Amino acid sequence: MEEKRPIIRLDHVTKRYGDNTVVRNVNLDIYEGEFFTMLGSSGCGKTTTLRMIAGFEELSEGNIYLENEDVGNMPPYKRNVNTVFQSYALFPHMNVYKNVAFGLVEKKMKKEEIHEKVTEILNLVQLSGFEKRMPSQMSGGQKQRVAIARALVNNPKVLLLDEPLGALDLKLRKQMQLELKHLQQQLGITFVYVTHDQEEALTMSDRIAIMNNGVFEQIGTAKEIYEHPKTKFVADFIGESNVFEANVSEVKEDGSLKLIMEYGDMEAYGDGFEQNEIVYASIRPESVKCSLEPVNGFNIRGMVKEHIYIGSIIRTTIELPNGQLVKKCAQPDDDFKPVGSLVYLHWSPDKTVVMHTNEDKLYDLIDAGE
Amino acid sequence: MEKKKKKWRLNKNFLPGLAMVGPTGLWMIAFMLLPLIYVIAISFMTKGLFGGVVWTPTLKNYQDIINPVYGKVCLKSLKIALLTTLFSLLVSYPFAYALSKVKKRWKSICMLLIMVPFWINGLLRLNGWVTIFRETGPLNTLLTKLGLPALNFMYTETAIVFGMVYTFMPFMVLPIHTSISKLDSTLLEAASDLGATKLHTFLRVILPLTFPGIFAGSIQVFIPSLGAFFISDIMGGGNTMLLGNLIKNQYLNARNWPSGAAFSVLLIVFTLVVMQIYTRLGGDMDEMV
Known part of the structure; x- marks a missing residue:
């Protein structure tokens, strides 16, 4: 893997509103040129984190570095980052050209230079010819493009995007996702993207940080997060999962574990687990198989409760004796x-995927840079 | 067939419509339209020997307006109205801005502080200022005691402007406050994000976006200060003749109703012109709160 240079570093960042801690002691490196997404449900602190990077929120504790420069107390207008807001936040009294030129005018750039840059960026977001339009005369998708152009024209070190596609309809959103991704690859600017839409995050990001309750539960590529969730929350949040609570009954030499659940037992692999530790075991529905005979290493019995056909796949629910429902999905003719x-x-x-239940231990892992 | 049906529908809506609009309409006709027509009508009539109106048409009242003495009165009225508007704006904008920033509880208290004086008669309040500012009033007593020169403030144009700003300021504060409250705070963040300092954010975003409020407030201060007569009477001590005073004098002192009516029409025309300019420049009458 190529040498990665952190462009943004969050150093033990905490944000409190009164007694309410929104972001807890977060450490994070965002690398140059990557598409980084903070994913989480509403109120998890992702937008607050983004706003602290932009400078709209003051830090309660910790510090933020932009290219090794301490920007923790710097006002937004001095930071070389730009934001695309969810509500677009276009200036309603200015036409498209003036909106996009706003930042360049602040930089006291020459008129010809401004004209050149604005024309170029509008071309890039496919809005040439819209210079004279007022924001009120544009559709949501067009406004979004103006907002992106207005931020990008300043050639920021980092572009911050706060749920920029949240207000668009599904079809347009899919299209804009691809466009944004292409734009990012083309320009090589670091994007920090906030969304609650996991599909969006998986589609676009180089790395994803799953945020919950003010901390990052896991940071990694889409594949890592999907295939190896580190916590129960991540397993539940990304895609569908069957999560079982189990006891580690045996840790074998080859690293495989023997897990005993309330009803049945299973085999799994995992490092750093101790005998008799209570763990969560998570399995994706598409990996679940069923047979009429017990299979070596597994002993989980259940009753097929329901089939739902969704075109090419079939979703099956299997009920365990304790009432827990197991989701399974497969090709219709598959077992x-x-x-x-x-x-x-x-x-x-x-x-x-085997996960610790002891939360303190988990956070130690994250702090250690896991 | 279809036509008949339509007509019947119109009739169906007519009675409830009349019931809703009717009383207000009647009120407006009786106390607004008819008096207005009456004023316009008598402005073209002759003054009776002992006051009152003789119904002989004439243009004399309007010819009299051209008299340079009256021209001076009009100019002075305009000047004082403009100064009043300007100072109201300078005082009200920061106040309205601060008002939109304070916490809700304080906001209602501040609003109350603006509105409460309205419940007290304006003459009384102005006379309160006279008491404070007059030559031997408490302010000058205090200044003298402190060894400072006494203020000779009362009965000047400055005092009139002060009185007018004091009286009409709420009309400026409220529309500006409405305008500022409507301002989307993310726009300010966006400006800051794009490199604008606080001053630039104010000049390039806040000011242009609150212009409708400034505009509406200015009109609402400018128009009444053109016609107000009691403020210049009290604060100016009758030394300064404004359009409003002139009209009052013509009606009540000179008992020259037709002439007073002609000046009233002039004032109405002034007002209409200002309103016209306002709407032409894109002002919205609904902004006037």
């Missing part, structure tokens, strides 16, 4: 068992 069948669930042990 199909009729409703009411008693089946044995199994899967390839390396598809199981």
Whole structure:
């Protein structure tokens, strides 16, 4: 992997509103040229984190560095980052040209130079010919492009995007996702993107940070996060998961674990687990298989409760004796068992993701830069 | 067939419509339209020997207006109205801005502080100022005691402007406050994000976006200060003759109703011209709160 240079560094950043801690002691490096997404449900602190990078919120504790320069107490207008707001925040009294030129005028650039840059960037976002339009005369998608152009024209070190596609309809949103991704690759500018839409995050990002309750639960590529969630929250939040609470009954030499659950037991792989530790074991629905005979290493019995056909795949719900429902999805002709069948669930042990339940231990891991 | 149906529908809406608009309409006709027509009509009539109106048409009242003495009165009225507007704006804008920034509880208290004086008669309040500012009033007593020169403030044009600013300021504060409250705070963040300092954000974003409020407030201060007569009577001690005083004098002292009516029409025309300029420049009558 190529040498990566952090362009933004959050150093033990904490934000409190009164007694309410919104962002807790966050450490984070964002590398130059990457598309970095902060993903989480509303109120998890992702927007607050972004606003602290932009300079709209003061830090309660910690510091922020932009290219090794301490910007923690710098007002927004001095930071070389620009923001695309969810509500676009276009100046309603200025036409498209003046909106886009706003930052350049502040930089006291020459008129010809401004004209050149604005024309170029409007061309890039496919809005040539819209210079004289007022924001009120434009559609949501067009306004969004103006907002992006207005930020990018300043050639920022980092572009911050706060749920920029939230107000667009689904089709347009998909289109803009691709355009944004291409734009980012073309310009090589670091994008820090905030969204609550996991699909959006998975589609666009180089790295994703899953945020929950003011901390990053996990930071990694889409693949890492999907295939190896580190916490129960991440497993639940990204895609669908079956999560079982289990006890580690045996840690074998080859690193495989024997897990015992309330109803049944399974095999899995995992490092750093101790015997008799209570863990969460997570398995994606598409990995779940069922058979009429027990499979070596697994002993989970259940009853097929329901099938739902969704075109090319079939979603099956299997009920365990304790009432827990297990989700399974597969091709229709793949190990199909009729409703009411008693089946044995199994899967390839390396598809199981084992996670600690002890939260303190987990945060230590994150702090250690895991 | 269809036509008949339509007509019947119109009739159906007519009675409820009349019931809603009717009373206000009647009120406006009786106390607004008819008096206005009456004023315009008598402005073209002759003055009776002992006051009153003789119904002989004439243009004399309007010819009299051209008299340079009256021209001076008009100019002075305009000047004082403009100064009043300017100073009201300078005082009100920061106040309205601060008002939109304070916490809700303080906001209602501040609003109350603006509105409460309205519940007290304006003459009384102005006379309060006279008491404070007059030559031997408490202010001058204090200044003398401190060894400072006494203020000779009362009965000057400055005093009139002061009185007018004091009286009409709420009309400036409220529309500006409305305008500032409507301002989307993310726009200010956006400006700051794009490199604008606080001053530039104010000049390039806040000021242009609150211009409708400034405009509406200015009109609402300018128009009444053109016609107000009691303020210049009290604060100016009758030394300064404004358009409003002139009209009052013509009606009540000279008992020359037709002449007073002609000046009234002039004032109405002034007002209409200002309103016209306002709407032509893109002002919205709804902004006037």
